[in-house]
Amino acid sequence: MLIEILIIFFTIIIFYEIFNDTFFISKNNLICENFAITVNNSLPDQNNKNVGELQKVSGNQDMTINDINSKLSKLNDNINILNQKIKAKSDIGLQKYNEITEGADIDINNTENL
Structure with a gap:
């Protein structure tokens, strides 16, 4: 009887640890995804600059270096x-x-x- 209780107790602990780790990992993934979305939304959109503006900026940098x-x-x-x-x-x-x-x-x- 004691052995059966111990076996049940250990199986409960093992399943708890497995599911707890799985929940913790998925929770961390959600936090990371939310952070990535927030960072991407806060960055300025570089794709809206046209090629002329980018060449103008890089040309100014070349003049400064010279x-x-x-x-x-x-x-x-x-x-x-x-x-x-x-x-x-x-x-x-x-x-x-x-x-x-x-x-x-x-x-x-x-x-x-x-």
Whole structure:
């Protein structure tokens, strides 16, 4: 008698779990479908734009990219000019430093005269 009750109890639990999972999955699917419908309805309709408008937008983007590239190349040229000026000045400064310190032996450990 106890074994029969346990068997019935476990079969009820097994069927409950099977049907509960099935219900839960179908409920999640409904939630996902409702969400997808809501998102699709809230997005702007891209199909209504004609080809001319789309080409105009993409053309403007190409012009913007070309403008940015030209400005970057001008900046690069200016940076190269500045680097050349800095290098020229540093070469002159280095030559003067070498002329001043030529033949001078400095004792690093003796700091009294510095």
